[in-house]
Amino acid sequence: MSFSPLTLRLIESLTCLPGVGPKSAQRMALHLLDRDRVGAQKLADSLQLAMEKIGRCQRCRNFSEETVCHTCRQTSRDPALLCVVETPADVIAIDQSGSFRGYYFLLLGHLSPIDGIGPEDIGADVLDERLAEGEVKELVIATGTTVEGEATAHYLSEMARRHNVVASRIAHGVPMGGELEYVDSNTLSLALQGRKIL
Amino acid sequence: MSFSPLTLRLIESLTCLPGVGPKSAQRMALHLLDRDRVGAQKLADSLQLAMEKIGRCQRCRNFSEETVCHTCRQTSRDPALLCVVETPADVIAIDQSGSFRGYYFLLLGHLSPIDGIGPEDIGADVLDERLAEGEVKELVIATGTTVEGEATAHYLSEMARRHNVVASRIAHGVPMGGELEYVDSNTLSLALQGRKIL
Numbered sequence: 001m002s003f004s005p006l007t008l009r010l011i012e013s014l015t016c017l018p019g020v021g022p023k024s025a026q027r028m029a030l031h032l033l034d035r036d037r038v039g040a041q042k043l044a045d046s047l048q049l050a051m052e053k054i055g056r057c058q059r060c061r062n063f064s065e066e067t068v069c070h071t072c073r074q075t076s077r078d079p080a081l082l083c084v085v086e087t088p089a090d091v092i093a094i095d096q097s098g099s100f101r102g103y104y105f106l107l108l109g110h111l112s113p114i115d116g117i118g119p120e121d122i123g124a125d126v127l128d129e130r131l132a133e134g135e136v137k138e139l140v141i142a143t144g145t146t147v148e149g150e151a152t153a154h155y156l157s158e159m160a161r162r163h164n165v166v167a168s169r170i171a172h173g174v175p176m177g178g179e180l181e182y183v184d185s186n187t188l189s190l191a192l193q194g195r196k197i198l
Numbered sequence: 199m200s201f202s203p204l205t206l207r208l209i210e211s212l213t214c215l216p217g218v219g220p221k222s223a224q225r226m227a228l229h230l231l232d233r234d235r236v237g238a239q240k241l242a243d244s245l246q247l248a249m250e251k252i253g254r255c256q257r258c259r260n261f262s263e264e265t266v267c268h269t270c271r272q273t274s275r276d277p278a279l280l281c282v283v284e285t286p287a288d289v290i291a292i293d294q295s296g297s298f299r300g301y302y303f304l305l306l307g308h309l310s311p312i313d314g315i316g317p318e319d320i321g322a323d324v325l326d327e328r329l330a331e332g333e334v335k336e337l338v339i340a341t342g343t344t345v346e347g348e349a350t351a352h353y354l355s356e357m358a359r360r361h362n363v364v365a366s367r368i369a370h371g372v373p374m375g376g377e378l379e380y381v382d383s384n385t386l387s388l389a390l391q392g393r394k395i396l
Contacts, residue, residue: 003290004260004263004268006244006248006251006252007248007286010245010247012244013240013241013245014215014241014244016234016237016240017226017229017230018225019225019226027287029248030286031215032248033261034306036214040214040245040248041245041246041249042211043211043215043245044243044245044246044249045211046207046208047230047238047241047242048246049204049207049208050204050205050208050231051230051235051238051239053204054231062202063201063202064202065204066202070202087228088201089228092200092201
């Protein structure tokens with residue numbers, strides 16, 4: 001005796017979600033089948049649509065269903081300031097702190113030679129072109145405070161120097177080893193104000 | 199600044215999963231977009247297919263894409279024994295204990311007048327017809343050991359009596375207040391062997 005083939009398939013598919021093991025997946029599948037078929041159908045549609053339509057913004061590499069994302073199209077921002085972050089969640093966190101009014105650039109990771117992640121994997125070539133345009137005057141580097149994040153910051157500051165762009169690093173108000181997206185707005189605000197020229 | 203509309207929609211849809219709040223949903227969405235688009239597509243298809251095809255077995259009320267499920271079609275089981283459980287996960291748990299070779303009937307809940315859950319919501323009418331067929335000689339009641347589970351067991355034993363069917367209750371080797379699906383196979387095996395005639 002076991003679950004029906006389609007139920008098993010659903011349980012197995014749910015384990016692709018981070019932090020969801022076989023037991024959680026089973027609970028989720030039975031919950032959806034028993035109590036929330038409307039929600040499950042909506043989730044299926046959202047997933048389908050998201051995977052079909054969401055690509056990356058040409059300018060900042062953030063996830064977007066448009067060629068150039070909403071943030072990059074905002075004209076109210078200061079084009080002289082470009083903030084480099086690792087993830088989309090970091091963009092949200094920094095914007096919510098209210099202390100940064102420039103544009104963003106997403107690495108979607110950090111340099112990690114041990115995992116085979118080199119400059120091209122974090123979009124260094126795209127950033128290089130962006131800096132060559134000459135509009136950016138200061139590159140605010142907000143990569144994580146991990147060893148890899150620091151190494152990436154160093155790499156990016158060298159790149160900025162080649163383009164005669166000032167490179168700054170958000171201040172170490174952010175706890176060492178912590179993840180940016182979980183830091184509160186005040187701390188992030190202080191970190192942005194206390195940024196130092198490299 | 200916020201996520202793109204489709205990303206937001208995906209995040210919001212993911213919160214229909216039990217135990218998933220806005221922050222987890224955000225992590226899941228970004229993980230799928232960034233690192234597991236194949237898994238996400240598969241999940242979308244599985245959800246779609248499951249919600250479209252999976253209904254309830256006519257005989258046992260378990261989730262199944264067939265009118266009568268695989269377990270109810272097995273001829274190797276003893277038709278004189280019918281085990282009543284609350285959830286599909288309970289069926290798996292009891293079958294894995296290897297101490298029961300009869301058929302199952304799923305309540306998909308328990309009597310709870312305070313939540314407006316009456317006999318018809320737990321399929322009491324379907325069970326009544328099943329017992330009226332005359333094939334079942336013993337009704338093994340394996341509802342939970344909660345107050346509602348015990349009340350349901352009492353209700354079902356009365357129904358069995360009306361049909362001259364022996365009603366038994368799995369032994370209280372199962373810890374009081376515990377959930378059946380988390381009990382280990384040995385305990386469940388003991389509980390089944392030690393069942394008492396009501």
